[in-house]
Amino acid sequence: MPPNPLRNPYWRFLVAGFRGQSAYPLATFAGLVANATFGLLKGGIMGAAVDSSGGELAGYSAATMAAFVWLGQGMLGSVNFWGGSALQDRIRTGDVAVDFLRPVSVQAAHVLTDVGKGLFALLPRGLPSVVIGVLVSHMALPGDPATLALGLVSLLLGIAVSHATVYLVSVAGLWLVETRGVAVLYMAVSGFFAGLYTPVYLYPDWLLAITLATPFPAMMQLPVDVLSGRVTGWAAGQHLTVQLGWLVAVLVAGHLATRAGRRRLEVQGG
Amino acid sequence: MSDVSGNVIETEGLTRVFTGRPERGSRLRRTRHVAVDHLDLTVVAGESVGYIGANGAGKSTTIKMLVGILVPTSGSVRTVGLHPLKERRALARRVGVVFGQRSQLWWDLPVRESFSILAAIHGLSAADERARTAELVEMLEMGAYLGTPVRQLSLGQRMRAEVAAALLHRPELLVLDEPTIGLDVLSKQRLREFLVAQRREHGTTLLLTTHDMGDVERLCERVLVVDHGRLAFDGMLAGLARTVGARRELVLDLATPGPDLTDVPGTEHVRSESDGLRQRLAFDPQRTTAARVLAAVAERAEVVDLSIVEPDIEDVVREIYRATR
Numbered sequence: 001m002p003p004n005p006l007r008n009p010y011w012r013f014l015v016a017g018f019r020g021q022s023a024y025p026l027a028t029f030a031g032l033v034a035n036a037t038f039g040l041l042k043g044g045i046m047g048a049a050v051d052s053s054g055g056e057l058a059g060y061s062a063a064t065m066a067a068f069v070w071l072g073q074g075m076l077g078s079v080n081f082w083g084g085s086a087l088q089d090r091i092r093t094g095d096v097a098v099d100f101l102r103p104v105s106v107q108a109a110h111v112l113t114d115v116g117k118g119l120f121a122l123l124p125r126g127l128p129s130v131v132i133g134v135l136v137s138h139m140a141l142p143g144d145p146a147t148l149a150l151g152l153v154s155l156l157l158g159i160a161v162s163h164a165t166v167y168l169v170s171v172a173g174l175w176l177v178e179t180r181g182v183a184v185l186y187m188a189v190s191g192f193f194a195g196l197y198t199p200v201y202l203y204p205d206w207l208l209a210i211t212l213a214t215p216f217p218a219m220m221q222l223p224v225d226v227l228s229g230r231v232t233g234w235a236a237g238q239h240l241t242v243q244l245g246w247l248v249a250v251l252v253a254g255h256l257a258t259r260a261g262r263r264r265l266e267v268q269g270g
Numbered sequence: 271m272s273d274v275s276g277n278v279i280e281t282e283g284l285t286r287v288f289t290g291r292p293e294r295g296s297r298l299r300r301t302r303h304v305a306v307d308h309l310d311l312t313v314v315a316g317e318s319v320g321y322i323g324a325n326g327a328g329k330s331t332t333i334k335m336l337v338g339i340l341v342p343t344s345g346s347v348r349t350v351g352l353h354p355l356k357e358r359r360a361l362a363r364r365v366g367v368v369f370g371q372r373s374q375l376w377w378d379l380p381v382r383e384s385f386s387i388l389a390a391i392h393g394l395s396a397a398d399e400r401a402r403t404a405e406l407v408e409m410l411e412m413g414a415y416l417g418t419p420v421r422q423l424s425l426g427q428r429m430r431a432e433v434a435a436a437l438l439h440r441p442e443l444l445v446l447d448e449p450t451i452g453l454d455v456l457s458k459q460r461l462r463e464f465l466v467a468q469r470r471e472h473g474t475t476l477l478l479t480t481h482d483m484g485d486v487e488r489l490c491e492r493v494l495v496v497d498h499g500r501l502a503f504d505g506m507l508a509g510l511a512r513t514v515g516a517r518r519e520l521v522l523d524l525a526t527p528g529p530d531l532t533d534v535p536g537t538e539h540v541r542s543e544s545d546g547l548r549q550r551l552a553f554d555p556q557r558t559t560a561a562r563v564l565a566a567v568a569e570r571a572e573v574v575d576l577s578i579v580e581p582d583i584e585d586v587v588r589e590i591y592r593a594t595r
Contacts, residue, residue, distance in 0.1 A: 009391040016387055020378035023419065097339045098374045102391050103362040263341050263355075266288070 013109050017116025028124045031077050035125060036132050039073035043137060046198065058201045059230070063140040067228035068199055070133025072220055075155070077121030079162035079219050081191045083169050083183030085114065091173035100262065107167060107254050114163035119156075140228050150236050151227030157243040158223035164250040165190075165215050171254060174261030189214075195221030215246040278443050278475045279313035279336060283345035285499075286331050305331040307499035308345065315442070318469060318476035320490035320507075324587055328499040329479040333447055336477075337367055350442055363392060366436035370448035373428070374435050375420040381431050382416040385438060392439035406434040409464055426457035433461065437468065444468075446478040450485055462488045483583045487555070495590045502594045508556055510586070517552045519579040520563055524549065525572035534566045 005011040021028075043066060050057045050065050060068065087110045090096040099106045133139045142148040169186050173179040191197060193216035200211045200221050211217060222239045225231045231239055285308055290301040306328045313319055323329050334340035335347055338354030338361055347354060352361045368374075375384040382403075389399035407413055410430040415423060423431065429449065436444060444465075450458045466489065468474055480486060486493060486507065493510045495503035503510060519540060522531075527545040531537075536558035540550040553563050560578055567573060 004396070006386075007390050007393075007396065009387070012387045012390045016376055016379060016383070019383070020376060023378040095372050097334070097369065098367075098372055100339050100358065101337060101362050101365075101367050101374075103359040103393075104391055265339060265341075 009104050010108055010112055013112040014116040014119075017113035017118075018120040019116075020113075021117040021120040025124070028077070028121070031121075032125045032128055035073045035076050035129055039070055039129060039132065040136065042073070042197075043069045043133075047137070058199060060199060060201075061140075063138050064228055064230055065199075066133060066137035066139035067141070067230075068195075068224055070129055070137070070139050071224045071227050072196060073133070074122075074126040074129030075158065075220055075223070076129075076196075077125035078118035078155075078159050079194075080114070080118075080166045081162075081187060081194065081196060081219075083166060083186035083190065085163075085166050085170045086110070087167065087170040088173055088179050088183065091170065091179070092177060096265070100265070105255075107171075107251070107258050110170070111160070111164050111167050111251075111254070114166070115160055118159040118163060122155075140230075142227060142229050147226075147229050147232060147236075150240065151223065151229075154223040154226040154236070154240055154243060157240065157247060158219045161215055161243060161247050161250060162219040164247060164254060165219070167254045168250060168257060171257045171261055174257075174264050177266075190216050190219070193217065194219045195224065215250055218243040218246040276315050277312050277348070278315050278317070278350055279311060279477065280348040281309055281311040281332075281336075281345060282347075284309040284311070284332070284335060284342055284347050285344045286328075286335060286340065287343045304499055306335070306342075309496075309499065309501065311494070311501070313475060313477060315475055316473050317492055318490050319478070320486040320493045321477060321479045321496065322481075322486060322493065322583055322587060323496035323502075324584070324591075327496045327587075329496055330447060331499075332496070333367075333445055333477070333479065337361070337365060337445060363439065364441055365443045365445065366439065366441035367445045368429075368432050368436045368447065368449055370429070370446075370451040373420065373432065375428070375431055377421045378419055380417045380419055381412065381423070384420060384431070384435060388435055388438050394439065402438055402440070406437060409467065410434050411460070425452050426454060429453060429457065430461065430464075433464070437474075440472060441474065443475045443477065446476070446480075448480060449478060450480065450482050458482070458484065465489055481583050483581050483586060486583070495587060497587075497591050497594070503590045510590075517554050517581060518560070520551045520553065520560060520567075521577045521579060522549050522551065522567060522571075522573050523547065523575040525574050528571050531567060531570060534563060534570070537563055537566075 046065050046069055047062060050060055050062050055061065057065070087096065090099065099109060102109070142151055166186070169179060169182050172182050176182065193200070193211045193214045195217060200208060200217055203211060222243055226236045226239050284306055285304070286306040288303045288305055290303065309332060321329055321332070331340065335342050336349050336354060338358050341355060349361060350364045354361050375381065376387065385403050386399065389403070394402065407416060410433065412430055412434065415427055420428065420431070433449065450461060453461065462485065465476065469476060476489065478485060478489060490507055493503065493505065493507055494501060524547055527547045529546060530539050530542050531549050531551060532539045534551060537551040537553045540552050542549045551563060564573065564576065
């Protein structure tokens with residue numbers, strides 16, 4: 001008999017995140033409206049940029065640039081570029097004590113819950129964004145099932161890297177208690193390096209080199225590349241490998257930080 | 271099971287010092303606050319212990335060290351025979367903790383779902399989860415709101431769910447930090463009855479901090495009073511009452527003004543108001559009961575209304591502090 005996933009606590013955390021998120025349909029809808037509005041703005045600017053450089057910019061055509069814009073907008077509810085998390089609040093208020101009183105990995109519990117929330121957001125925010133993109137532009141779509149499958153794996157990895165990295169920001173609270181400053185710093189750099197505003201390939205070489213040395217492109221630029229079919233086959237495989245490498249790196253860092261930080265934990269609030 | 275000695279909790283010289291940063295620009299050095307000061311504590315399996323003291327006396331700090339969420343500055347601590355910090359997960363499987371002001375439930379999910387996730391966390395089998403949940407739901411009367419998201423529960427409902435959540439995995443030791451804080455009389459009563467029954471059936475060791483003397487009197491056999499991080503009293507509840515005279519006051523409204531009721535057995539006349547229309551009698555619940563006092567009063571005067579004033583835990587603690595300092 002195969003093991004029942006319902007008896008696996010980590011699976012349950014993922015599902016709890018997914019289901020908990022569904023409790024706020026209005027907020028989700030507001031997020032979609034904001035995404036779409038900025039998508040139209042971004043699409044206009046980036047489309048014009050491609051046009052003015054003769055229909056091709058850093059390897060992007062009008063169709064692939066539209067895909068970049070709308071796939072990226074669609075991911076915004078699922079990846080974390082603002083740097084805040086439930087764990088941060090729990091450390092600040094001391095509720096994190098409850099997390100440490102469970103016979104499970106605190107890191108896995110939080111990252112999986114957040115990934116679950118991110119996966120849920122694909123339904124009410126991700127898919128509609130793509131639909132809007134198709135309606136307002138001639139965005140490129142994955143041409144074959146293999147590209148789509150690779151793209152979805154890349155998307156999942158991107159969501160996981162994002163939340164595992166924000167976990168690092170949050171766990172800094174075990175030393176700092178108040179991590180809003182760190183979160184703001186994260187917000188300032190993450191979107192820029194992830195390719196939220198423009199494709200990172202538009203950056204000058206030196207800046208691109210710095211960008212590619214951070215985990216941020218693995219959160220959005222790389223999955224969008226794979227999903228839109230901008231990279232395929234062997235190159236797509238390389239993208240996934242880079243993402244996987246970053247995921248392992250930030251998870252290991254988070255694990256070590258949790259272990260070290262636990263000794264510094266001073267549960268706040270009595 | 272607990273370690274060889276049968277001790278569920280064992281501390282030796284347990285100490286925690288908090289250092290605070292001085293205010294910016296101040297020439298003062300770091301502040302030092304000794305929250306728990308060389309505490310030696312032993313709790314044997316099956317005991318039920320009330321841990322009381324003024325705010326800031328060191329109760330919560332002790333509890334946090336016992337369950338491994340705070341590192342002691344010095345001294346040793348063993349809980350159910352384990353090192354709380356190094357053996358966090360093993361300890362979590364054998365201990366249940368309720369922090370009255372914190373939730374272990376999933377805010378946006380139905381109560382039932384929270385229980386189910388916790389059952390998976392603790393590795394209960396599907397059959398065991400069903401049986402244990404059904405038992406707790408029945409005893410704590412949670413059936414009506416099992417499907418309700420936690421954020422919509424009343425405080426009383428949520429506290430019952432919290433206690434159930436802490437007991438789902440049948441811990442050997444249940445630690446309750448202010449479990450009845452903010453609850454109304456009826457909710458308190460229900461919760462206490464449940465805890466008494468749980469102890470009777472499962473032999474769970476109980477350690478609770480509280481500001482409510484009623485909790486201590488109805489749930490605890492042994493009382494520890496902590497003052498400035500040190501034990502000021504360690505003994506049986508009856509001994510505590512003897513030490514501080516944890517007396518109750520019976521407030522009686524009589525039909526007609528009458529002379530002071532100074533001759534009621536087992537009581538002491540505290541004072542009379544409105545020419546004896548309202549009289550206050552103090553009695554020791556260990557020696558007599560409210561019913562007996564009332565019966566004796568009824569022979570002497572007609573009682574129209576009555577109320578019982580319980581001693582304030584703050585008064586009890588203050589008395590202990592006064593006697594030991």
